[in-house]
Amino acid sequence: MSLTHAPAGAVRQGSLRELNLALVLGRIAAADRPPSRADLATATGLTRATVSAVVEDLLAGQLVSESEPAPRAGAGRPARGLVLADQGPAGLGLEVNVDYLAVCVVDLAGQVRHRTVHRADLRPVAPADALAQLVEIAGTARDVAASEGLTLVGAALAVPGLVDDDGLVRLAPNLGWRDVPVPALLAAHPPLVEQVPGVPALMVDNEANLAALGELHARPPGPASFLHISGEVGIGAGIVLDGALFRGVRGWSGEIGHLPVHPEGRPCRCGGQGCLEQYAGQEAIVTAAGLTRTELPADTATARLAELAEAGDPDALRALHDAGTALGVAVAGVVNLLDLDTVVLGGGYAALAPWLCPPVLAEIASRVLTAAWSPVTVRPSRLGAEAAAVGAAGSVARRIVAQPAGWLGRSG
Amino acid sequence: MSLTHAPAGAVRQGSLRELNLALVLGRIAAADRPPSRADLATATGLTRATVSAVVEDLLAGQLVSESEPAPRAGAGRPARGLVLADQGPAGLGLEVNVDYLAVCVVDLAGQVRHRTVHRADLRPVAPADALAQLVEIAGTARDVAASEGLTLVGAALAVPGLVDDDGLVRLAPNLGWRDVPVPALLAAHPPLVEQVPGVPALMVDNEANLAALGELHARPPGPASFLHISGEVGIGAGIVLDGALFRGVRGWSGEIGHLPVHPEGRPCRCGGQGCLEQYAGQEAIVTAAGLTRTELPADTATARLAELAEAGDPDALRALHDAGTALGVAVAGVVNLLDLDTVVLGGGYAALAPWLCPPVLAEIASRVLTAAWSPVTVRPSRLGAEAAAVGAAGSVARRIVAQPAGWLGRSG
DNA sequence: CGCTATTTGTTCAGCGATTGAATTATTTGC
DNA sequence: GCAAATAATTCAATCGCTGAACAAATAGCG
Numbered sequence: 001m002s003l004t005h006a007p008a009g010a011v012r013q014g015s016l017r018e019l020n021l022a023l024v025l026g027r028i029a030a031a032d033r034p035p036s037r038a039d040l041a042t043a044t045g046l047t048r049a050t051v052s053a054v055v056e057d058l059l060a061g062q063l064v065s066e067s068e069p070a071p072r073a074g075a076g077r078p079a080r081g082l083v084l085a086d087q088g089p090a091g092l093g094l095e096v097n098v099d100y101l102a103v104c105v106v107d108l109a110g111q112v113r114h115r116t117v118h119r120a121d122l123r124p125v126a127p128a129d130a131l132a133q134l135v136e137i138a139g140t141a142r143d144v145a146a147s148e149g150l151t152l153v154g155a156a157l158a159v160p161g162l163v164d165d166d167g168l169v170r171l172a173p174n175l176g177w178r179d180v181p182v183p184a185l186l187a188a189h190p191p192l193v194e195q196v197p198g199v200p201a202l203m204v205d206n207e208a209n210l211a212a213l214g215e216l217h218a219r220p221p222g223p224a225s226f227l228h229i230s231g232e233v234g235i236g237a238g239i240v241l242d243g244a245l246f247r248g249v250r251g252w253s254g255e256i257g258h259l260p261v262h263p264e265g266r267p268c269r270c271g272g273q274g275c276l277e278q279y280a281g282q283e284a285i286v287t288a289a290g291l292t293r294t295e296l297p298a299d300t301a302t303a304r305l306a307e308l309a310e311a312g313d314p315d316a317l318r319a320l321h322d323a324g325t326a327l328g329v330a331v332a333g334v335v336n337l338l339d340l341d342t343v344v345l346g347g348g349y350a351a352l353a354p355w356l357c358p359p360v361l362a363e364i365a366s367r368v369l370t371a372a373w374s375p376v377t378v379r380p381s382r383l384g385a386e387a388a389a390v391g392a393a394g395s396v397a398r399r400i401v402a403q404p405a406g407w408l409g410r411s412g
Numbered sequence: 413m414s415l416t417h418a419p420a421g422a423v424r425q426g427s428l429r430e431l432n433l434a435l436v437l438g439r440i441a442a443a444d445r446p447p448s449r450a451d452l453a454t455a456t457g458l459t460r461a462t463v464s465a466v467v468e469d470l471l472a473g474q475l476v477s478e479s480e481p482a483p484r485a486g487a488g489r490p491a492r493g494l495v496l497a498d499q500g501p502a503g504l505g506l507e508v509n510v511d512y513l514a515v516c517v518v519d520l521a522g523q524v525r526h527r528t529v530h531r532a533d534l535r536p537v538a539p540a541d542a543l544a545q546l547v548e549i550a551g552t553a554r555d556v557a558a559s560e561g562l563t564l565v566g567a568a569l570a571v572p573g574l575v576d577d578d579g580l581v582r583l584a585p586n587l588g589w590r591d592v593p594v595p596a597l598l599a600a601h602p603p604l605v606e607q608v609p610g611v612p613a614l615m616v617d618n619e620a621n622l623a624a625l626g627e628l629h630a631r632p633p634g635p636a637s638f639l640h641i642s643g644e645v646g647i648g649a650g651i652v653l654d655g656a657l658f659r660g661v662r663g664w665s666g667e668i669g670h671l672p673v674h675p676e677g678r679p680c681r682c683g684g685q686g687c688l689e690q691y692a693g694q695e696a697i698v699t700a701a702g703l704t705r706t707e708l709p710a711d712t713a714t715a716r717l718a719e720l721a722e723a724g725d726p727d728a729l730r731a732l733h734d735a736g737t738a739l740g741v742a743v744a745g746v747v748n749l750l751d752l753d754t755v756v757l758g759g760g761y762a763a764l765a766p767w768l769c770p771p772v773l774a775e776i777a778s779r780v781l782t783a784a785w786s787p788v789t790v791r792p793s794r795l796g797a798e799a800a801a802v803g804a805a806g807s808v809a810r811r812i813v814a815q816p817a818g819w820l821g822r823s824g
Numbered sequence: 825c826g827c828t829a830t831t832t833g834t835t836c837a838g839c840g841a842t843t844g845a846a847t848t849a850t851t852t853g854c
Numbered sequence: 855g856c857a858a859a860t861a862a863t864t865c866a867a868t869c870g871c872t873g874a875a876c877a878a879a880t881a882g883c884g
Contacts, residue, residue: 422871425872448862461863464862488859
């Protein structure tokens with residue numbers, strides 16, 4: 001999902017406007033201060049006349065609004081600043097996870113305008129019932145959003161599992177889901193979003209992928225290529241390359257948890273041996289730290305672990321060091337393979353980053369050939385546990401910014 | 413390098429024509445039979461009037477020519493078929509490797525029109541001298557190409573090492589190169605190619621990357637996403653995602669040779685331990701097979717190994733099986749991470765594929781979670797050892813097809 | 825206070841490229 | 855030899871960008 005959208009087919013007269021709408025809107029979104037029409041003209045290379053015409057369309061379509069401009073010294077007619085509208089289209093983010101349901105609404109500017117988390121153990125709940133609960137929460141979210149002038153134009157659902165192109169959840173082991181046809185189940189409920197050309201009403205994707213997208217669009221903007229690792233019961237990675245999520249041939253990329261770190265080591269549920277998950281998965285760390293697994297909610301176990309480490313508990317520190325080393329071996333391999341310069345530790349890892357980063361960095365330093373010439377940054381996620389739902393909603397909002405023509409009633 | 417090119421900046425009136433030129437030319441290149449103007453109109457969605465105008469430009473610019481059309485049954489005025497011109501622009505491919513220099517010329521259609529391989533041990537030769545020899549061979553290649561009506565519009569050089577964005581060869585260990593400023597050294601010679609807007613006169617890239625590009629554009633067209641592994645002294649991978657080479661943040665992607673397969677195993681020259689290269693590199697295989705390394709040229713050692721395996725030599729078979737298993741562990745990790753469905757064994761591995769494929773497939777089957785739902789293909793390269801130089805030349809020719817406006821004298 | 829320089833934003837004729845319908849060209853089948 | 859069918863071209867209409875002129879609004883300066 002890059003900012004500039006390559007026209008797939010015929011380029012007609014109208015495509016010109018479509019592309020320039022996206023170009024100008026993208027600039028407004030990327031700017032750190034409200035740019036004037038003149039600023040946009042010099043930045044894009046279009047004439048001021050064209051920019052004015054394009055901006056008029058964007059204003060009429062509630063995608064941007066005028067504001068105080070960036071202050072300027074010297075003479076001249078004062079500029080009118082342009083910002084992304086705080087009313088108009090917005091994205092709906094949904095998440096089903098092991099111990100909570102989450103719903104959020106993100107506007108064009110990437111602001112989280114509404115957020116609900118409903119804690120509950122979802123494992124014993126049938127998929128259809130879980131989704132029904134989610135739809136109910138989302139319904140109130142939509143109403144609240146509508147009262148703020150926001151129109152939901154699409155929804156994205158984050159699931160901790162493998163998702164097919166058409167939204168079928170093939171397997172979500174920790175949730176106990178298998179071959180759940182999410183779009184069909186949701187079709188039984190009244191629609192939550194308004195249909196807009198070019199924006200799918202519902203997208204279902206892996207939690208780790210959407211969390212990576214959330215990190216990509218978090219402010220201030222970070223690098224355009226990075227590896228985002230979600231450390232939960234399983235370990236998932238979202239791979240962002242040149243500002244776009246890489247989903248793989250069938251959308252199943254990011255299974256970093258089964259990278260071998262000890263090929264003749266512990267057997268893994270995937271059928272392999274010595275997979276990363278067996279050494280740096282949440283269960284492995286908790287067990288290694290000597291914590292009994294009486295505390296069910298994953299985030300509680302993580303918080304307890306962080307507490308112990310903070311207090312200097314040697315078992316916890318050793319467990320974290322070993323997990324970090326295993327993680328570092330895997331990450332070093334990925335960095336060698338993809339030449340990334342940023343690794344983000346998200347999900348459960350975010351809170352443990354102070355203890356995980358050093359061993360990860362150590363392994364990278366010793367195993368990555370090119371580390372000598374250009375350093376690799378390892379840092380915690382900025383969104384933490386909220387990343388997936390926020391990323392889901394943000395991915396919808398971003399789509400409007402990338403392809404505004406659909407919302408504006410053109411053929412997109 | 414996708415076929416459709418996203419305009420980076422302002423989209424003006426002329427961009428329209430640029431984009432449609434690329435669209436139509438891309439269709440002609442992708443078609444398996446010479447399409448008529450009418451075929452192109454229905455395929456692209458443009459009107460026949462527009463296609464005629466666009467094709468006129470392409471004909472005038474020597475990018476396509478008319479030919480016998482695909483035969484059609486029934487009445488009607490016969491169509492005129494359009495094919496990529498066998499005269500006009502062409503790409504120059506260059507390669508410096510440990511024991512040979514290679515030069516080739518590839519036309520728009522991807523045909524290798526000229527090829528020279530000069531065998532010599534390049535390790536004792538100074539970089540400037542090696543490049544001087546290469547330029548001399550390339551000069552005659554250019555003259556031969558010119559006599560066939562071909563104009564070289566750009567060159568790409570394949571090097572077995574790490575290359576910077578600006579063409580500086582940071583490190584080519586097996587060649588003994590370090591910090592070699594290739595563009596500066598080549599600037600001392602008279603230019604080999606004609607300058608065309610939008611096409612860099614010289615591109616320097618890793619051998620494995622360019623070999624992957626060669627495989628991507630080999631006919632018949634294969635999948636748009638795959639992993640191409642060049643098994644030489646080192647092991648390099650070219651990652652092709654959605655028809656484009658993924659180069660990484662600094663262009664150093666593909667270092668699969670240092671993926672850990674036995675984290676506490678043999679020390680590696682990279683500083684890590686148990687890297688793939690130590691178990692599946694050419695030296696490792698040859699040593700494990702009990703061959704003395706008196707035979708210096710790498711391809712001879714590989715050929716000998718294939719001979720022995722063919723004859724059923726148990727040491728050779730065991731060495732290949734072990735190497736294949738190590739390779740399979742690494743490849744399984746990559747497939748899990750990137751969700752690719754095709755792995756191509758190239759370079760030295762191409763000839764050994766019959767013995768390497770089974771253990772690689774076995775590791776994939778046991779370690780890749782999603783292999784149950786959709787199988788992974790492992791096959792030898794179609795170009796073999798010629799892949800890098802052919803891929804280099806092809807990448808230049810492809811650029812003209814993707815952005816014909818530059819060649820046609822427009823601002824590209 | 826008024827004038828000038830300066831910058832922003834708009835208006836409008838001109839133009840390039842695509843469209844769609846009409847027209848011409850060329851073949852097969854009857 | 856004529857009608858039907860398909861390919862390709864011609865041409866007025868239209869859409870959207872450009873460039874230059876113009877209107878709007880402010881700071882600086884005497």
